[in-house]
Amino acid sequence: QQTKMKSVVLLVCMVFVTTAKSCLEVTTESWIFDEERDLLFQNSNIAECQKELFEHEGFMGFSFQEESSECRVYKALFPSSDPPCKDCTATTSMKFTNVPLYCVEPYTRDVDDFAFCVLLTNMCKEIKENEKMIANLEIEKEASNKKMEFMETELEASNKKMEFIETELEKLTNVIEKHYLNDYDQDLVREIKRQHPECTDYRILNDSRRSVHHGDGTYLGAQPAKCDDSGQSNTSPDWVGAGWYRMMGPAGSRIPETPPGRRQCGTHATGWMKGSHPAVVGRTIEEVTFCFDGTGYAGQTACQYSTQGKVTHCGDYYVYYLENTPTCAIRYCATHHF
Numbered sequence: 001q002q003t004k005m006k007s008v009v010l011l012v013c014m015v016f017v018t019t020a021k022s023c024l025e026v027t028t029e030s031w032i033f034d035e036e037r038d039l040l041f042q043n044s045n046i047a048e049c050q051k052e053l054f055e056h057e058g059f060m061g062f063s064f065q066e067e068s069s070e071c072r073v074y075k076a077l078f079p080s081s082d083p084p085c086k087d088c089t090a091t092t093s094m095k096f097t098n099v100p101l102y103c104v105e106p107y108t109r110d111v112d113d114f115a116f117c118v119l120l121t122n123m124c125k126e127i128k129e130n131e132k133m134i135a136n137l138e139i140e141k142e143a144s145n146k147k148m149e150f151m152e153t154e155l156e157a158s159n160k161k162m163e164f165i166e167t168e169l170e171k172l173t174n175v176i177e178k179h180y181l182n183d184y185d186q187d188l189v190r191e192i193k194r195q196h197p198e199c200t201d202y203r204i205l206n207d208s209r210r211s212v213h214h215g216d217g218t219y220l221g222a223q224p225a226k227c228d229d230s231g232q233s234n235t236s237p238d239w240v241g242a243g244w245y246r247m248m249g250p251a252g253s254r255i256p257e258t259p260p261g262r263r264q265c266g267t268h269a270t271g272w273m274k275g276s277h278p279a280v281v282g283r284t285i286e287e288v289t290f291c292f293d294g295t296g297y298a299g300q301t302a303c304q305y306s307t308q309g310k311v312t313h314c315g316d317y318y319v320y321y322l323e324n325t326p327t328c329a330i331r332y333c334a335t336h337h338f
């Protein structure tokens with residue numbers, strides 16, 4: 001047996017702490033009641049009827065008729081063609097609908113009930129507005145994250161481009177430095193050398209065994225590995241004590257800027273310059289550390305021993321102020337490249 005119920009235009013927004021928080025919306029529709037599917041409660045009131053709706057999972061609405069105190073809870077809302085009545089209330093759970101909330105004055109003259117309805121309706125509106133605002137913030141956050149990822153990608157690409165430019169600039173600088181004197185004013189070069197007497201008044205280190213490619217081995221037959229310390233039995237043949245020196249072939253044209261490794265250059269601990277050579281012609285670096293590489297020997301480092309000196313850029317070559325080495329067998333190495 002099916003019974004058709006009628007409803008009145010009224011919106012109610014209620015909260016039941018005992019089960020769940022939800023909004024109720026009154027509709028003008030009437031629904032078909034099915035005894036096998038829906039629930040019927042006698043001698044009830046509207047509050048109890050609302051509570052029954054929330055306590056029965058999966059039910060979508062209820063209707064309450066004041067005259068008969070009859071509460072009907074619907075599992076499915078099948079619309080009825082009957083017009084709404086004056087003395088009954090029907091609501092749907094907002095769990096299942098997505099319609100705007102609003103309040104109109106009920107046919108009952110209970111002003112407090114109507115004020116409460118307006119209050120709860122406004123609260124529900126605020127909740128929905130907050131939910132919408134949160135959803136918009138989530139969208140903005142996602143867009144911001146994507147923008148940040150894009151900026152990080154662009155920054156990484158920019159850094160790689162900068163590294164490429166710096167590498168190319170370094171190559172170009174080396175080319176310019178290599179061919180510098182081709183276009184350089186020779187009179188100016190002569191003036192620089194006049195201001196730096198060490199560019200013309202120097203000694204030469206050209207022993208081929210100073211090369212970074214020569215091991216210590218057996219030096220000149222049975223002679224031991226050499227050192228740049230005057231007065232020693234194994235002093236290098238081209239070493240004459242502290243002073244200005246120029247590296248020349250067949251040894252090399254400059255002192256290396258990286259550790260050559262032990263047992264090279266015809267000695268045991270190999271000499272190299274810590275830092276860079278001056279890039280500008282005529283410039284002198286006054287404080288230079290020359291290290292002697294002892295790596296490979298127990299507990300020794302790439303700068304196990306050191307001396308202090310100077311280096312001057314004389315145009316197409318460098319000259320170095322070198323001190324006697326602090327011990328034997330260690331000496332300054334030569335190379336054709338930094």
